[in-house]
Amino acid sequence: MFSTVLVPTDDSAGADATIGHAIKLGDTYGAAVHALYVVDTGSGPIDLSNDERASVRERSEGHGREATIRVTDRAEEHGIDAAREVREGVPYREILSYVADNDVDIVVMGTHGRTGADRVRLGSTTERVITRADVPVLSVRRPEDGEPTPAAAVSYDRIVVPTDGSDHAERAAETALDLAEKYDAEIYAVYVVDPTTYDLEDAPRSIIGLLEEGGRNATEAIAELARDRGLDVQTNVRRGLPAEVLLGYASTVDADLVAMGTRGRAVGSGRLLGSTTARVVRRSTVPVLTVS
Secondary structure (H helix, E strand, O other): OEOOOEEEEEOOHHHHHHHHHHHHHHHHOOOEEEEEEEEOOOOOOOOOOHHOOOHHHHHHHHHHOOOOOOOHHHHHOOOEEEEEEEEEEEEEHHHHHHHHHHOEHHHHHHHHOOHHHHOOOOOHHHHHHHHHHHOEEEEOOOOOOOOOOOOOHHHOOEEEEEHHHHHHHHHHHHHHHHHHHHOOOEEEEEEEEEEOOOOOOOOOOOHHHHHHHHHHHHHHHHHHHOOOOOOOOEEEEEEOOOOOOHHHHHHHHHOOEEEEEOEEEEEEEEOEEEOHHHHHHHHHHOOOOOOO
């Protein structure tokens, strides 16, 4: 399923948390690991002279070389083919361009886990890539201590697969099942009835029953596909705010991974990430695999 894994890095200690996951995938699938550093030409003071700007760019390129070498060195230690590149431009655009230029199959990126008013609109490079990428993106929470995660410590034994019965959720489930088959993982399919969409307190029991029946049908469809592959699977229908419920459920089952659709929708010149997916990506302490 994956033959090329891309690790965009920004030379931060926390970014190293993604390398172990990329190496794990590369080792499992026999995939090459590519490292990319983008010198952000849109950041920095605007009142620099040409010489000062050139000096800053040169230092950034040096950091980029060091950062990408760290990735390729660790990959090659595991016998994995590796490549690296330093580019200039707007980070998310260059990442997407690299994906297209090199037939990348999956992108592994770090998240900062910030919340609040400044995160209502998509702003981070990771979220922009998730929104626009045509390939799966594995988002890994950067630990506060910045300690790198060794590939040997990475596991995908329990995978939570949220579904709402949509095409996006179905594609995410198919990718999750492919991954689960490789790692002999257990699947936890879950559907959340959202009380903010349906006024459940005033709704007739028959309506609530229909919603929950739809959830059972959606999760059972995933369960049947999992059983066909010989995978262990559990299904669950819950009620509440979707992101809150999903994060709590992932914690309850001690999940190693959450796999979900992006539900991107066209707006003007770009697309917006589904609010539930965005909230889960920002707040999850376990990696989140998003599929467009």
